[in-house]
Amino acid sequence: MTPNDTHSAARAAAHPGDAGRVDARRSAPPPNEPAAPRRERVRWEESLLPPLMALAIALVVGDLLILTFGQSPGAVYRLLLEGTWGNAYGFGQVLYKATTLTFTGLSFAIAARAGLFNIGAESQLASGGFAAALVGLALPNGTPGLLAVPLCLVAAAIAGGAVGAVPGWLRARFGASEVIVTIMLNFIVLAALNYVIATHLHVPETLHTPEMGSGAMPRFAAFSALFAGSAANTVLLLALAASGALWWYLFRTRAGYELRAVGLQPDAAEYGGVRVGSVWIRALTLSGALAGLGGLNYVLGYKHYYEEGFATGSGFLGIAVALVGRNHPLGVVVAALLFATLSQGGLAVNALVPKQMVDVLQAVVILAVATSVPEVRRALRAAARKRGGTP
Amino acid sequence: MILLVFLAQTLRIVVPYLLAAAGGVMSERVGVVALTLEGLMLSGAFTAAVGSYYAGSPWVGIACGLAGGLAMALLYALAVVRYRADQVVVGIALNLLALGLTRFFLRLAFDSSSNSPRVPGFGGGASLAGGASTNPAVASLVASLTNPLVWIGVLTVPAVAWLLYHTPFGLRARAVGEKPEAATSLGVSVPRVRVLGVALSGALAGLGGAYLALDQHQFTDGMTAGRGFIALAAVIFGRWDPKRVALACVLFAAAETLQIQLQGAQVIPSQFVEMIPYLLTIVALAGVVDRATPPAALGRAE
Numbered sequence: 001m002t003p004n005d006t007h008s009a010a011r012a013a014a015h016p017g018d019a020g021r022v023d024a025r026r027s028a029p030p031p032n033e034p035a036a037p038r039r040e041r042v043r044w045e046e047s048l049l050p051p052l053m054a055l056a057i058a059l060v061v062g063d064l065l066i067l068t069f070g071q072s073p074g075a076v077y078r079l080l081l082e083g084t085w086g087n088a089y090g091f092g093q094v095l096y097k098a099t100t101l102t103f104t105g106l107s108f109a110i111a112a113r114a115g116l117f118n119i120g121a122e123s124q125l126a127s128g129g130f131a132a133a134l135v136g137l138a139l140p141n142g143t144p145g146l147l148a149v150p151l152c153l154v155a156a157a158i159a160g161g162a163v164g165a166v167p168g169w170l171r172a173r174f175g176a177s178e179v180i181v182t183i184m185l186n187f188i189v190l191a192a193l194n195y196v197i198a199t200h201l202h203v204p205e206t207l208h209t210p211e212m213g214s215g216a217m218p219r220f221a222a223f224s225a226l227f228a229g230s231a232a233n234t235v236l237l238l239a240l241a242a243s244g245a246l247w248w249y250l251f252r253t254r255a256g257y258e259l260r261a262v263g264l265q266p267d268a269a270e271y272g273g274v275r276v277g278s279v280w281i282r283a284l285t286l287s288g289a290l291a292g293l294g295g296l297n298y299v300l301g302y303k304h305y306y307e308e309g310f311a312t313g314s315g316f317l318g319i320a321v322a323l324v325g326r327n328h329p330l331g332v333v334v335a336a337l338l339f340a341t342l343s344q345g346g347l348a349v350n351a352l353v354p355k356q357m358v359d360v361l362q363a364v365v366i367l368a369v370a371t372s373v374p375e376v377r378r379a380l381r382a383a384a385r386k387r388g389g390t391p
Numbered sequence: 392m393i394l395l396v397f398l399a400q401t402l403r404i405v406v407p408y409l410l411a412a413a414g415g416v417m418s419e420r421v422g423v424v425a426l427t428l429e430g431l432m433l434s435g436a437f438t439a440a441v442g443s444y445y446a447g448s449p450w451v452g453i454a455c456g457l458a459g460g461l462a463m464a465l466l467y468a469l470a471v472v473r474y475r476a477d478q479v480v481v482g483i484a485l486n487l488l489a490l491g492l493t494r495f496f497l498r499l500a501f502d503s504s505s506n507s508p509r510v511p512g513f514g515g516g517a518s519l520a521g522g523a524s525t526n527p528a529v530a531s532l533v534a535s536l537t538n539p540l541v542w543i544g545v546l547t548v549p550a551v552a553w554l555l556y557h558t559p560f561g562l563r564a565r566a567v568g569e570k571p572e573a574a575t576s577l578g579v580s581v582p583r584v585r586v587l588g589v590a591l592s593g594a595l596a597g598l599g600g601a602y603l604a605l606d607q608h609q610f611t612d613g614m615t616a617g618r619g620f621i622a623l624a625a626v627i628f629g630r631w632d633p634k635r636v637a638l639a640c641v642l643f644a645a646a647e648t649l650q651i652q653l654q655g656a657q658v659i660p661s662q663f664v665e666m667i668p669y670l671l672t673i674v675a676l677a678g679v680v681d682r683a684t685p686p687a688a689l690g691r692a693e
Contacts, residue, residue, distance in 0.1 A: 069499060117479050176676035177685070179426070179479050180627060183620060184669035195662035319483055354498035359491030366484035371476040 047326045049376045051335075054324070054368035058361045065360060069353045076349050083348020084341045090348065092220060092230025096297065097340035098333075099232075100125070100311060102239040103294030104318025105325060105332035106246050107287045111178075112327045113250060114283035115263035120167065120182030121291040122315030123189035124160040128292025129299040130193055131159035133306035136212025136299070148215035152300055153238075153293065160292015161285045163189055168284030172277030178284065186315075197308055208307035217300045233301030240333065242290060247329040259283055291315065317343075320366045396528040397648055402535050403606070405644035406544035407432065407599040411622035412629070412636050413547040414460075414595030419631055420555060421588030422568040422688040426482030427467050428596050429619025430489030435460035435597025437493040440610035441500055443510040449605050452510065453540065453598065456605075460597015461590055463489060468589040472582050478690050486619075494612055505612050512605035513538035540602040547595060552633035564588055568686035596622075624672040631686060643668045 063073040084090045104121040111118035118124075132152040139148050167181040201209045217234045220227040250256040261269040262279045270276045298310045321339055325331030339362060346358035411432055415425040435456040442455025467485050470476045494504065501507045513534070535541050555561040566574040567584045575581055596619065603618070604610045621643055629636030650664035 065495060119479070119483065170673070170677050174677040176673070176678075179424075180623075180676060181673055183426075184624065184672050187617065187620065187669045188666045188673075191662040191665045195660050198662075199660070316483060316487060319480065323480060354495055354504070356491055356494035356498060356504075360488065360495055361491075363484050363488035363491050367470060367481060367488065370480040370484060371470045371474045373477075374475050 045380055046377055047328075047331075049380075050369045050372040051324045051326075051365075053372050053376070054365045057368040058364045061364045062357065062361050065357050066353055071352045076352050079349050079352060080341075080345035084344045088226040089228070089230045090344060092227040092232035093344045094337065094340045095220075095236055096231040096233065096302070097343050098336040099236045099239045099297045099301070100294045100314045101317055101321050101336035101339055102243060102333055103297070104291050104315050105321030105336050106242055106329060107291035107294070108318045108322035109325065109327040109329065109332055110246060110250070110259075110290065111283050111287040112322060113263045114259045114279060115266060116168075116171070116280060116283060116287075117179045118164065118167075118182055118284060118287045118291075119179055119319070120163060120185050120189075120288070120315070121294075121318045122312070123186040123193075124163045124288040124291035125294045125311050125315050126193055127163050127189060127295070128156035128160040128289075129295025129310060130196075130306045131155040131292070132215070132296055132299045133209050133212055136215035136304070137209060139212075139214045141213035143214035145215065145217075149217060149300065152215045153296065156292045156295050156299075157289040158292075160295070161289035164288015164291070165281060165285040168281035171284070172280045178280075194308055197306070201306075206307075207309070208303075209305045211304045212299075215300055216304050217296070219301065231302045233297070235297040235301040238293065238296065242293060243329040243333050246290070250329070255282070291318070294318075317362065320362060323366055323369050392528065395532065397645075397652065399528050399532040399535065400648045400651065401641070401644045402541065403531065404647050405640050406535075406541050407602050407618055408622050408625060408640040408644055409544045409637060410540075410547055410599030410602065411596045411619055412625040412640050413551045413633065414592035414599070415622055415626040416551055416555075416629075416631060416633055416636055417564075417588045417595070418592035419626060419689055420568045420686055421564045421585045422571065422686055422691060423468075423471060423585055423589050423592075424478040424482055424690050425592060425623055425626060426479060427463070427485045427619075428592070428622050429615055429617065430486035431460045431463050431593050431596035432600035432603070432615045432619045432622075433486075433489045433493055433613070434463045435600030436604040436614055437496065437600070437610050438597070439601035440507045440510050440604040441496075443512065443605060444507065447511055449511050449513055452512070452605050453601050456597045456601025457594050458597070460593040460595070460600060462593070464589050464593020464596075465586075467593070468586045472585045472589070490613065493610075497610070497612065507610040509608050510604070510610070512608040513540065538602075538606070540598065540605065543598060544602065547598075548633050548637040551595075555633065560584075560587075565686075568688055571688050571691070621668050624668040627672050627685075628668070628675045630675070630684070639671075 062077075066073045066076050082090075084094050104125060107121050107124065108118055132155055135152045135155040136148065139151070163185060166185060167176070167178040170176040170181050171178045197207060197209065203210055219231065219233040220236075221230065221232075248256075250260060258269065258274045259279055259282070261272065261274060262276050262283075266276050269279075294314065295306075295311065299306055303310075317339055321332055321335045323335075324338065325333070325335035342358045342362055346355035349355065349357070411428045414431070415428050418425040418427075438459025439452040439456030443449050443452025446452070463485060467481060470481045471478045497507065498504060553561075555565060563574060563579045563584050564587075566577075566579060567581050567588075571581045574584070599618075599622070600615060603614055607614070622640070625636050625639035625643060629639040646664055646667045650659075650661050653659065
């Protein structure tokens with residue numbers, strides 16, 4: 001391990017079932033290996049307990065915040081649910097927000113599976129949206145969607161992937177911490193995009209590009225009047241497809257196996273013949289590409305132009321989504337729905353309590369999950385050892 | 392005269408960087424990642440504004456800013472030292488938490504979603520000097536020199552350097568950041584040293600935030616605007632050594648001042664000047680000239 005391998009053990013803690021220096025006791029095999037079904041159960045408990053505990057803690061914090069504002073928690077939570085899952089418009093908005101969060105969540109998850117932190121989804125998402133808007137603007141008006149949409153899609157993936165590849169390469173080549181590089185790149189890339197928009201591409205008096213003539217993807221409102229007015233659109237299907245594809249890649253392909261092996265134990269993977277450096281580059285490139293695709297939701301599905309700051313915060317929330325979804329593609333989709341509900345719910349309850357309350361709750365959920373994962377794991381393994389019998 | 396304007400403005404800009412970066416050095420030298428600087432500063436700025444507003448005294452504001460940063464830092468220490476949670480994830484979460492909490496309590500305390508009312512701050516010297524001299528640069532310099540936080544900021548760096556290199560605590564802190572196992576075997580309590588280091592970073596970053604709020608006489612939503620990350624960049628670019636970190640802060644502040652001064656001239660687009668600290672940090676990490684090597688145990692749970 002190189003001295004620059006800054007965050008390796010912190011990283012190890014991000015993964016369930018991960019050997020590392022964090023808890024040395026685990027590296028010794030438990031006496032009387034428990035039967036397979038029991039181990040399976042422990043694994044499930046390890047994945048599900050922290051998010052559930054986190055939600056409980058968030059509920060308590062939410063109650064306190066609501067009470068400080070002199071409102072009744074019951075009324076606020078009822079309003080939150082009614083404003084999100086209770087009507088078609090609110091539900092459509094939840095789906096719209098969940099679409100972007102699914103992409104950024106998957107983006108963080110694939111890097112995390114390789115043992116890396118991609119904190120750069122914020123700028124990768126913007127680059128993807130920007131590239132898609134550029135392609136949409138460059139194509140002649142009325143280009144058929146069957147041609148324009150895939151082109152925009154590829155452009156978004158390439159732009160996001162390119163931004164992701166830089167920290168991957170710097171990490172593989174120089175051992176530079178990808179955490180710091182991705183954070184710094186956020187500022188650099190966003191400043192560069194703002195410069196291009198401000199000097200060359202904006203519609204006067206606004207911060208966005210002109211509308212693109214082709215490449216739009218239909219909103220759900222086009223199929224059902226129920227969704228009228230909500231931004232939910234067919235990019236959601238792309239997000240679900242990406243989740244399925246990532247599951248296939250991670251758990252059914254050789255490259256995915258190598259990626260997970262590197263995430264669990266880079267030294268062992270290297271000894272097993274995996275080229276760790278190229279896996280790092282590949283993982284961060286794919287991670288950036290997934291985040292880049294998230295830009296389509298706004299650009300192709302909703303407004304049909306790129307606007308400065310169109311997805312501020314979605315990149316960081318993707319970290320929360322992946323964490324609660326336990327870096328599993330399916331879990332990410334569920335967690336994205338949860339966080340989208342909170343975001344949209346904040347608007348619904350704004351009349352009673354400041355919508356900023358949900359910002360606090362989202363942060364509390366991340367904090368609680370991150371804190372309880374190592375604790376729950378220790379407690380469960382200790383309990384499993386005890387159940388497994390005395391040595 | 393241009394030089395004086397330049398110096399006065401650089402001094403104003405560099406103070407929060409110095410405070411936060413000194414905190415960052417303390418935190419990272421004991422092996423705890425300082426991604427939280429942004430959130431710590433923001434909390435400090437908010438509590439400083441609240442304290443100054445209700446007590447009517449900027450001195451109370453300073454104390455509250457310190458306490459606000461300290462409280463957030465203790466929460467961070469609880470999560471990453473006591474519960475050994477992932478430092479990067481908790482760090483990001485804490486930044487989001489600070490943003491959310493300050494917004495929520497801004498609504499609660501001042502019924503506004505953008506800024507607090509005007510609070511007592513430092514800079515009364517500006518009008519005083521304005522009477523004596525009509526020169527804005529001199530006035531700004533006098534205002535800075537009568538602001539106690541400027542002095543605290545300038546003295547912080549030598550203080551941290553002295554603490555790290557000339558006291559028993561500093562020796563232990565560096566040992567904990569480089570090789571916690573060795574420190575443990577010598578009877579040093581790794582968790583205690585780490586909590587102290589993180590607490591100190593919170594207090595310093597909180598003071599940095601307090602400076603922002605008291606200098607501008609109000610708290611505005613998200614007023615740190617990435618300054619915590621610039622401070623982190625300075626820590627890395629300065630290779631975790633207080634003296635070099637201070638130089639990095641001055642360099643970044645000077646670049647920012649230059650950009651403000653050149654704004655009308657359109658020589659270099661401001662967005663490119665904004666990039667300088669971040670680009671330099673990446674270059675330092677990649678080690679094109681001489682690679683920046685972090686403390687060996689940085690980010691490790693134990």
